[in-house]
Amino acid sequence: MKKEFEWFDKPENIWKLKVYGLLTLLVTVAAELMGTGDSTHQWDKIPGFYAMFGFISCVVLIVLSKFLGKWWLKKGEEYYDE
Amino acid sequence: MTSSWIPPAFIFLFGALVALVLKGRVKQAWLLFVPVAGFAYVHYLPTEASFSLSVLQYHVDLLQVDRLSKVFGYIFCIAAFGSFLFALHVKGNVEHISALIYVGSALGVVFSGDFISLYFFWEFMAVASVMLIWARRTKKALDAGYRYVLVHIFGGLILLAGLLLLYYDGNPLTVQALKGKTLATWLILLGFMLNAAVPPLSAWLSDAYPESTATGGVFLSAFTTKTAVYTLIRVFPGWEVLIWLGTLMTLYGIIYAIMENDSRRILAYSIINQVGFMVAGVGIGTEMSLNGASAHAFAHIIYKGLLWMSAGSVLYMTGKTKCTELGGLYKTMPLTLICCCIAAASISSFPLTSGFTTKTMIIHGALDQHLVIIYFLLEVASAGVFLHAGIKFPYFVFFAKDKGVRAADPRPNMQWAMVFFAFICIFLGVYPKPLYHILPYPLVAEEFHAYTFMSVIRMLQLLLFSGLAFFAFLGLLKRTETISLDTDWFYRKGTKLILFVVTGIASLVGRGLEYVFVKTIPLRLSAFCERPVTTFMTMYYRFSGKDAGAIDEFQSRALPEKVSTVPIGIPVFMALLFLAAFAYIFSNIF
Structure with missing residues (x-):
């Protein structure tokens, strides 16, 4: 039997992905410092503004939907059949 | 009346008639030929072409051609080609014929010159599309289909009421921008909003689309909501309420998509989210944002179709759709995975994909009008798109925990369809000029430059740090075997409550009537007569x-x-x- 492609199951590869991923994050923030002049809005002047904005937005969305789901909206799959 | 031109809808309706008698390879070739012919025909349609019929002393104008209708005409034909290629192996007539009628009716709406013909095509669409849900032949699909068609008939009646009022107010029924805020225009807007899946009128979508067949979902994702976007651009550009409703839609879709367990339901909520961007663009109403709404609809039809194709391939090969039952499919479905990731990148508007070159137009349009709050809310939504459709969907289906499900990539025709759509996603991201060229306001579009150093860096920051949030909070995103209550609760559970109340009242009234008319009055009368x-x-x-x-x-x-x-x-x-x-x-x- 042909051996399956299992690259993503190996812990050492996941470790590599994490390292490269974090490096990419750093690069995108560092790259912003190289760009000049294009800051028409006040918030553009804050370094890494969009990085923070993206992260915080997602945390808020995740937590909000978690709470909505847990306390109100999530029901068992048979809910409508009962 | 120029009789040498017919509405493009007729090509598909004629195609449906012919397909009825064809079989085997000839039928397959025909199904692919009809969209190609439709595309060529739309391309050569001149703006002065018209086609009208006289019905009861009233001229029904079935053909009105301009740049806006052409954009939607082109993309509907491309979407039809890709979707038919994906569904080519499907046996029997039901799905193919109803899909041809569905696409034809969508084109009918887009090229309608007056509201009467628009309304008829509108209702045709609902009836033809429900077949793609019923064709799944499960109890759930049957029930969801009934709800779907009833909701759409309800929406159609609201639209009809608005149109009748408009007519009796002495307005012409030409399809054009409506300015006055009267009961008539509000009702028409409500009818359009229902098809655009604006909450709270959106639950039909997330209820019914996931129950469609593996191939039917691809068709459904493209036409109904985007036809509604077209009508909004055409009739309600610059209506401020749409800015807020659109922004609400983008966030609503995300929050539900994060809660969902069913992979195809995640994609259904993601449609609501994406259409939200377009609706907001229509509300902003500048040339830039209307261009953006049209361009985004164009790009969206392709990448969302591709996402539905990859989910459809997984359903077709494994019979499963729930995230809790899937995982680890990257090992055996590489092509589906790659195409899915291209679509996921596009919907998240990664640079070099079609989402980046189109969605940024709408967001840019908001900033141009100094709508700072809207701008930031749309950016929150952009981050959230990557969260739910960009990572969550591929991650839980193809990676996450290996659930032991093994399936190969689907049939060749399905693979080719995915490659075709994936190619367009990248092509429009790298070279958006052809798309910008056909937009309603080409001059504004040509001045727009999606790619600047800072725009790319900022988008990458936004998206990659959203990805970081996903993995940092993976514990909170753990899948559960649940469904999420949406506004369909009101007609699924609520009807039971209403039935209970109504039967309660009815039995009380019945008893009262029985007391008066059966017991009291006859007894008194008989005593009196005696x-x-x-x-x-x-x-x-x-x-x-x-x-x-x-x-x-x-x-x-x-x-x-x-x-x-x-x-x-x-x-x-x-x-x-x-x-x-x-x-x-x-x-x-x-």
């Missing part, structure tokens, strides 16, 4: 103020009916009296 003289005498005594003792004494004596002689039988006399009364009542009423 002893009319005594009854009259008693009443006379009461009214003339005799005391209770005198009445008792009178009643205790022998009753007059028993001791006196009456010329005719009392019952006959009473019957005559009633007949006379009835005769009098009827002769005066009728």
Whole structure:
């Protein structure tokens, strides 16, 4: 039997992905410092503004939907059949 | 009237008729030929082309061509080609024929010159599309299909009510931008909003689309909501309420998509989210944002179709859609995974994909109008798109925990369809010029530059840090075997409540009526008929103020009916009296 492609199951590869991923994050923030002049809005002047904005937005969305789901909206799959 | 041109819808409707008699390879070739012919035809349609019919002294204008209708005409034909290629192996006529009618009706709406024909095509779309849900042949699909079609008929009736009011207010029924905020225009807007899946009128989408067939979902994702986007651009550009509703949609879709377990339902909520961007663009109403809404609809149809194709491939090969049952498929479905990731990148508007070159137009449009709050909310939504459609969907289906499900990539025709759509996603991201060239306001589009160093860096920051949030909070995103309540609760559970209340009231009223008309009145009447003289005498005594003792004494004596002689039988006399009364009542009423 042909051996399956299992690259993503190996812990050492996941470790590599994490390292490269974090490096990419750093690069995108560092790259912003190289760009000049294009800051028409006040918030553009804050370094890494969009990085923070993206992260915080997602945390808020995740937590909000978690709470909505847990306390109100999530029901068992048979809910409508009962 | 130029009779040399026909509405593009007719090509698909004729195609459906011919497909009925074709079989095998010839039918497959025909299904691919019809969209190609449609595309070429739309391309050569001149703006002065028209086609009208006289119905009951009224001219129905079935063909109105301009740049806006052409953009949607092109993309509907491309979407139809890709979707038919994906569904080419499907046996039987039901899905193919209804899909042809569905696409034809969508084109009919887009090229309609007046609201009457628009309305008819609108309803055709609902009826044709429900077949793609029923064709799944499960109890769930059947039920969801019924709800889907009922909701759409309800929406259609709201639209019709608006159109009738518009007509009686003395307005022409030409499809054009409506300015006045009257009951008529609000009703028309509501009808369009229902098809655009604006919450709270959106639950039909997330309820029904996931129950469609593996191939039907691809068709459904493209036409109904985008036809509604077209009508909004055409009829309600610059209506401010749409800015807020659109922004609400983007966030609503994300929050539900994060909660969902069913992979195809995640994609359904993601449609609501993406259409939100377009609706907001329509509301902003500048040339830039209307361009953006059209371009985004164009790009969206392709990448969302591709996402539905990859989910459809997984359903087709494994029979499963729930995230809790899937995972680890990257090992055996590489092509599906790659195409899915390209679509996921596009919907997240990664640079070099079609989402980046189109969605940024809408967001740019918001900033141009100094709508700072809207701008930031749309950016929150952009981050959230990557979260739910960009990572969550591929991650839980293809990676996450290996659930032991093994399936290969699907059939060749399905693979080719995915490659075709993936190619367009990248092509429009790298070289958006051809798309910008066909937009409603080409001059504005040509001045727009999606790619600047900072725009790319900022987008990458936004998206990659959203990805970081996903993995940092993976614990909170753990899948559960649940469904999420949406506004369809009101007609799924709510109807039971209403039924309970209504039957409760009805039984109370019934009992009351029974008491009055079955028990009390007949008993009194029969007592009266038996002893009319005594009854009259008693009443006379009461009214003339005799005391209770005198009445008792009178009643205790022998009753007059028993001791006196009456010329005719009392019952006959009473019957005559009633007949006379009835005769009098009827002769005066009728």
